[in-house]
Amino acid sequence: MATPTDNQPTFVDVEEKLTAIKTLLAELTSVLKVIEKTSPKKRPKTKKVEKPRPISKELAKFMKLSEASSSREGVLRAISKHVHDKKLQDVNNKREFLVDKPLSQLLKLKSGTRLTFLAINKHISHLFLDVNKK
Numbered sequence: 001m002a003t004p005t006d007n008q009p010t011f012v013d014v015e016e017k018l019t020a021i022k023t024l025l026a027e028l029t030s031v032l033k034v035i036e037k038t039s040p041k042k043r044p045k046t047k048k049v050e051k052p053r054p055i056s057k058e059l060a061k062f063m064k065l066s067e068a069s070s071s072r073e074g075v076l077r078a079i080s081k082h083v084h085d086k087k088l089q090d091v092n093n094k095r096e097f098l099v100d101k102p103l104s105q106l107l108k109l110k111s112g113t114r115l116t117f118l119a120i121n122k123h124i125s126h127l128f129l130d131v132n133k134k
Helices: 011-038 057-062 072-085 101-107 120-127
Strands: 096-098 114-116
Touching: 057 072, 057 101, 057 120, 072 101, 072 120, 101 120, 114 120
Parallel strands: none
Antiparallel strands: 096 114
């Protein structure tokens, strides 16, 4: 049988090494946190809704833009502003609004049609001119 002095590791040696490794791991973790805080953050990619795309002349005129380019989000914001400015929103159900003449021409709907703010998305698709259309 071998004795502990024959260069074989003992439990005490293993525990000391394990403690040293844990200490080193804690130090490295704290250094990593400092590096993460000081390093420049990655910018999130622009979402499709936020990307400016070419729009029709009618929509640019409606939005009072000189350049015929806007994001989907910008178009929705302009339509929403128009609805609020003209007080087209239903008082009882604020999600719905009536389509007036300028909106009916833009969205190709009958004037007086009830529409929800969520449903605008499917009615504005034809206003964006896709450059990459196949």
